[in-house]
Amino acid sequence: MQRERLLKVLVIGDLGVGKTSVIKRYVHQVFSQHYCATIGVDFALKVLNWDQKTVVRLQLWDIAGQERYGHMTRVYYREAVGALVVFDMTRLSTFQAVLKWKGDLDSKVALSNGTPVPAVLLANKCDQRSHGLCPKLPKLEKFSKQYGFVGWYETSAKDNTNIDAAITCLVKNIMTVEDERAAANSEPEGSVLVLPRFDYSAKEKGLSGCSGCPSLQPRDGD
Numbered sequence: 080m081q082r083e084r085l086l087k088v089l090v091i092g093d094l095g096v097g098k099t100s101v102i103k104r105y106v107h108q109v110f111s112q113h114y115c116a117t118i119g120v121d122f123a124l125k126v127l128n129w130d131q132k133t134v135v136r137l138q139l140w141d142i143a144g145q146e147r148y149g150h151m152t153r154v155y156y157r158e159a160v161g162a163l164v165v166f167d168m169t170r171l172s173t174f175q176a177v178l179k180w181k182g183d184l185d186s187k188v189a190l191s192n193g194t195p196v197p198a199v200l201l202a203n204k205c206d207q208r209s210h211g212l213c214p215k216l217p218k219l220e221k222f223s224k225q226y227g228f229v230g231w232y233e234t235s236a237k238d239n240t241n242i243d244a245a246i247t248c249l250v251k252n253i254m255t256v257e258d259e260r261a262a263a264n265s266e267p268e269g270s271v272l273v274l275p276r277f278d279y280s281a282k283e284k285g286l287s288g289c290s291g292c293p294s295l296q297p298r299d300g301d
């Protein structure tokens with residue numbers, strides 16, 4: 080019997096950094112140049128055959144219109160198990176906002192043992208570097224470790240660079256935490272465990288059929 084994990088993952092960062100584009104690229108394999116700021120909170124679903132025993136239902140929670148406040152309400156963060164923190168490599172101010180978003184995340188949601196939920200840093204729009212449009216940034220390897228990210232990737236939703244790798248890295252970290260938690264609670268093998276415990280099914284949309292986990296691609300700059 081397969082077990083099922085429902086993972087609520089937040090996608091946060093300043094307005095225009097590419098949050099919606101990252102989600103659309105990952106879930107629907109599309110990219111649009113046209114900026115469309117829908118208002119409110121929305122989520123997309125992707126079903127992953129994670130391993131032989133596990134199906135992951137990954138909910139990616141998007142925000143629109145509330146980025147300008149630099150923080151989100153506790154309701155948005157509730158029962159999240161991980162986050163993508165996105166900035167735009169062409170705009171330094173969006174990088175400077177990363178710590179504000181990470182701080183907001185860590186202050187509003189935590190694992191049951193009190194430690195922060197796993198977060199991966201996305202330096203998005205890396206396709207613009209070849210056009211000379213990216214200002215010099217601090218070394219992201221050191222920065223991400225220092226501020227508690229479990230990984231970082233230079234991504235492009237436009238070119239589909241490292242989007243799968245970044246999200247796979249996050250899910251791996253989340254699943255490690257989940258497995259440790261399940262082991263501590265001695266869950267029987269093959270049990271169906273749905274996390275979080277509330278029902279989003281009416282709102283779920285998107286697609287199933289991801290053929291497993293993509294292999295990790297090397298990060299630019301490694």
Ligand code: GDP
Nearest residue numbers: 094095096097098099100111112204235236237
């Ligand atoms: P959000 O406000 O964070 O959700 O940002 P959007 O996803 O709406 O993207 C804002 C703008 O950046 C849109 O015009 C997108 O087409 C563009 N964009 C998003 N990701 C990329 C990327 O990887 N490369 C480039 N060149 N543009 C991008």
Ligand code: MG
Nearest residue numbers: 098099142143
């Ligand atoms: Mg958006």
